[in-house]
Amino acid sequence: MQQTVYKVIGVVLVLYSLIFGLLTSIPDLPIIEESIRNLFYHVSMWFAMVAMMAGSFAYSIAFLRKENLYTDRRTAALTETGMLFAFLGLFTGMIWARFTWGAWWTNDPKLNGSAITILIYLAYFILRNGIEDERKKARISAVYNIFAFVMMIVFIGILPRMTDSLHPGNGGNPGFNSYDLDNRLRLIFYPAVIGWILIGTWIASLRYRIKNLSIT
């Protein structure tokens, strides 16, 4: 086992958030009620996804500087793991939306933005699989990945904040700060985010090592 410490910390933090996320007392919110606990589970999927994509963005830039194929494999592994979290975030969000907003899918800018983001990243994999030559594949997909990351920031970070949105913190809705005033949620939410990012790093490292093994 390489670098065991961060893996153990990740498992412990996520386990803590799973257990105490159900046990903690919560603020009294209309409509959302007990489902505010989804903050610990659904929202942390998206934070982990953005962290994975930020990592792959950084490795894409690193690849273009040194053109090391190992760096390209790190990029691909992180993007694949980010996609896993994106789909988990999307499906858990659909369940939450059904019972608080009343529909599985709404035309909320954040929902459509995340759907577009997923399509952009799916195109990354199609692009990769479409090029035979390893170097060419790595170079083109690194450039595309930088573009994809910027588009993700625009679609899930900027545009939802400029129009009306059902999500908190967007379009004049109060952000999580209004829920967090009592700090009870924060105490579970932040460890959950860190824990899932560490678990994601672990999964990505496994995918990276498998890629290295299957090359030669």
Next chain:
Amino acid sequence: MKNLFLTLTAIVPISLLAQSKNFMYSEGKIYVVIAVIAVIFLGLAGYLYRMDRKISALENEK
């Protein structure tokens, strides 16, 4: 084996708690749900751990 071991280490303290007859039955049995979630997550973590070990073994073979 590692997977099984991890799952067992999660189940054993729970079964000890269950014998006290009060804890697991209290609060509308929410602790039963928490125990199930904990076992599932530890099982998945154990699965990742096993995969990690297998990949390490393959790397050492090369």
